Amino acid sequence: MQKVHGNTNGIRRSYIERLEAIYEIETERKEFCSQEIYNTLAFFTEATGREAMVYIERSGRIETVIVGEQDRVNLPALRKRRSENRLSGLRCIHTHPGGNALLSQVDIQSLKSLKLDAMASVGVAEGQPALMQVGILNEITENEDISVNLFGPYKTSEVPDDFLFQEIAAADIRIRPPESKKAEAEIARAILAGIDGKNNLNELKQLADTAGFITVGEIIQPKPKPDKSFYLGYGKLHDLVLEIQKLHADTVIFDDELTPSQIRNIQKELGKRTEIIDRTALILDIFSGRASTHEGRLQVELAQTKYLLPRMTGYWGHFHKMAGGGGGGGGARRGEGETQLEVDRRLLRKRLNELEREIDKVKSRREVQRAARERSKIPIVALVGYTNAGKSTLLNTLSGSDVLAEDKLFATLDPKSRRVNYGDGDFVLVDTVGFINKLPHDLVNAFRATLEEARYADLLLHVVDISSEDRDKQMEVVADVLTQLAANNNPTLTVYNKCDVSIGAESFIGGNESVLISAKKGIGIENLKKAITKKLSDLRTEISILLPPNSGAIVSRLYASGQVHKCEYREDGIYINATVTAEEAARLREA
Numbered sequence: 001m002q003k004v005h006g007n008t009n010g011i012r013r014s015y016i017e018r019l020e021a022i023y024e025i026e027t028e029r030k031e032f033c034s035q036e037i038y039n040t041l042a043f044f045t046e047a048t049g050r051e052a053m054v055y056i057e058r059s060g061r062i063e064t065v066i067v068g069e070q071d072r073v074n075l076p077a078l079r080k081r082r083s084e085n086r087l088s089g090l091r092c093i094h095t096h097p098g099g100n101a102l103l104s105q106v107d108i109q110s111l112k113s114l115k116l117d118a119m120a121s122v123g124v125a126e127g128q129p130a131l132m133q134v135g136i137l138n139e140i141t142e143n144e145d146i147s148v149n150l151f152g153p154y155k156t157s158e159v160p161d162d163f164l165f166q167e168i169a170a171a172d173i174r175i176r177p178p179e180s181k182k183a184e185a186e187i188a189r190a191i192l193a194g195i196d197g198k199n200n201l202n203e204l205k206q207l208a209d210t211a212g213f214i215t216v217g218e219i220i221q222p223k224p225k226p227d228k229s230f231y232l233g234y235g236k237l238h239d240l241v242l243e244i245q246k247l248h249a250d251t252v253i254f255d256d257e258l259t260p261s262q263i264r265n266i267q268k269e270l271g272k273r274t275e276i277i278d279r280t281a282l283i284l285d286i287f288s289g290r291a292s293t294h295e296g297r298l299q300v301e302l303a304q305t306k307y308l309l310p311r312m313t314g315y316w317g318h319f320h321k322m323a324g325g326g327g328g329g330g331g332a333r334r335g336e337g338e339t340q341l342e343v344d345r346r347l348l349r350k351r352l353n354e355l356e357r358e359i360d361k362v363k364s365r366r367e368v369q370r371a372a373r374e375r376s377k378i379p380i381v382a383l384v385g386y387t388n389a390g391k392s393t394l395l396n397t398l399s400g401s402d403v404l405a406e407d408k409l410f411a412t413l414d415p416k417s418r419r420v421n422y423g424d425g426d427f428v429l430v431d432t433v434g435f436i437n438k439l440p441h442d443l444v445n446a447f448r449a450t451l452e453e454a455r456y457a458d459l460l461l462h463v464v465d466i467s468s469e470d471r472d473k474q475m476e477v478v479a480d481v482l483t484q485l486a487a488n489n490n491p492t493l494t495v496y497n498k499c500d501v502s503i504g505a506e507s508f509i510g511g512n513e514s515v516l517i518s519a520k521k522g523i524g525i526e527n528l529k530k531a532i533t534k535k536l537s538d539l540r541t542e543i544s545i546l547l548p549p550n551s552g553a554i555v556s557r558l559y560a561s562g563q564v565h566k567c568e569y570r571e572d573g574i575y576i577n578a579t580v581t582a583e584e585a586a587r588l589r590e591a
Contacts, residue, residue: 006067011048019044019052019065024343027060029351032164033093038122038129038156045095046127053094058117061347063090086289087137087172091118099125101133101153111135112146115175117168122156129156136167139174146175188275191217191243194255195226203437203470204255204279206388211286216247230269231262237269244274251275253282256438260311279438280307287443295362302355303443309348366452378419379427379536382457384482386474387434389465390497394519395431398529427536430457435481437473444484455487459535463495466516467502493535499523541585547574558584 004019018040027034033056041052044067055063092110096102101123103111111119115137123130131153138147149167154160190213192201205215219232219240227233231254232240240252252270258278267276277285284307287300383391399418417430430453444451454460462478464471482488493513500518515531517524542565547554551574558564562580580588 004065004067006053007050008067011050011067015044015047019067022054022065023062025062026347026350027056027062029058029060029354030161030165031060032091032118032134032159032161033120033156035156037093038132041093041095041122042124042129043127045097045124049097051095051097053092055090055092058089059347059351068094086115087117087168087175088115090114090116091120091168092116093120093122093132095122095124095129097124099123099130101131103133103135103150108135108148111137111148117171118164123153132156132159134159134164136164137171137175188212188251189214189216189247189249190251190253190277191215191219191240191247191249192253192255193219193221193232193240195221195223195231201255204253204282207279207282207286208253211282211289213251213253216249217243219243226256226262228259229262229265231256231258231266237266241270244270249274251277254278263311280443283436283439283443298355298358298362302352302359305348305352305355309345309352363452379458379539380430380453380456381420381427381459381461381532381536382430382432382454383461383463384432384454384478384487385434385461385463386465386468386478387436389434389463389474390519391431391434391463394461394463394495394497394517395429397519397522397525399429427458427532435478437477439477439481444481451481451485454482454490455485457487457490458539459532460487460490460492461495461532462492463497465498466496467498491535491539493531495528539581540579541582542577542579543585543588544575544577545588546570546572547576547588549573554588 004016008016022037022040025034025036025040027037033054037054041054044050044052048067051068053066053068055066057063094107096104101121103119103121107119107121110116117136119135120132122132132155133150133152134154135148135150138149141147149171151164151167190208192204192208192215194201194204201218201220205218208215219236221227221232221236223233230237243249244252250273252266252274254277256278257280258266258276263276263278267274270276284300284304288297288304383395385391395418399420417428420427420429432451432453460482462475464475468474479488482490493515496514496516497519499516500521500523515524515528517528519525540562549569549572555564555567555574555576558576558578558580562578562584564576564578566575566577568575
């Protein structure tokens, strides 16, 4: 059983045990706080005259329970965060004796200094939770303070959960200052670590920059594969310890996915003050911060949960932070630690099942939407490519839309679709999440419902950053992921982008399978539109044919899969004029 923290002197053991039981209470993810927790905190406060507080992670897990004095709870400092421009991922619910539900100035200051998701105060009257007020951060003011929005008081049985979570999500965006205002001291200093000196760590550095780290050094072990115990090898790991001390680094980011035993061994050598992050965790963290829709957040959380579950044994104390963003001490010790580990496992498995069911619903909705698009007979063109290749910029240029396009990795996570009008033909252009080398397998699976847009597209536009020195490797990565999605045989047009910043780009173009453009400058866009139109027209052909009188099933099929321009029932058969796929045209001619 987890320990109740704070001032427990002079309190009956039975009251402490009742507070400890809060760790076993399952709070639904969509629930701000369970009524059982409200009741338990209120009972304790009425019985002892002291305030009580609980930290709840975004996953619904109870982080810690604390007892205070009559008029205050001393809030513990959270773990050191990677960047001060994020919310902590924890909400605090605490009691006020005497029925006063209003947040105090101390409460509000704690909300600001700890950057909590929310601070809630519950007034306790006659042993019952009366009303509750909730504070959520608003935005950074001109004097660099943070304003606070106050909501309620609410009855604890009538808390608007969905509304409060929406406000928390909005606050997480509002409080982030412009890049120019970030103080370097507030951002974690990272050393990058990788294997095989033939490969540089440029891409890992880009990922670290995207996640908000300052890269202060690199260390590469020239080995063909990672050491099973220490990744870099025991000797090189001690060189890393010296680098950490010399460069005042507090984080090490590894260029591969680490096993739980590697993390445990490395942490033992580097010490608890150094945060260890592997490539998969870094990518998941970026995805978590970039997902802006409900669907995107579901898919990222599913990947995170699958990543965490097998890693809980043997390194529970480090990895349980990731799901909710909160900190906390203790490893998986015998006795009380093992009990909490099993609780966490159960909660994660339950959440995993919930997420998979919700993702299945997303997939079903996408299939319905896809079927509707197919019935409309409008061709689907999907943008695929390596992250930061310029897909979103191209989507904007072709469609005249204003989808966010940044010079950052994974600027787009949530798929966007726009209708493009060009000449006699229209098509729907779909943007997809960018690919990357060593893309976590669970992430591909989690985003399968979204990535399958590529699988069912009539035409793929493979956007390549021609200015990148690693373009050949990047194209291989995209081809591998498309193979995983069974989309590698789809008709494809290679679009070499960023020709305005690449010397000798013209040498890459040959035949009708590739186009050279600059989506940002608008260079080559007309050529691209013509190439798309020609590709789509090649995929479909107009055919006029007289079918036998008993060909009703074939006619129905043509209406479902093609575009029927004319259908006449004549004495000698059924005359059809339609635009169909090349495959369908061949079948009709053979019939």
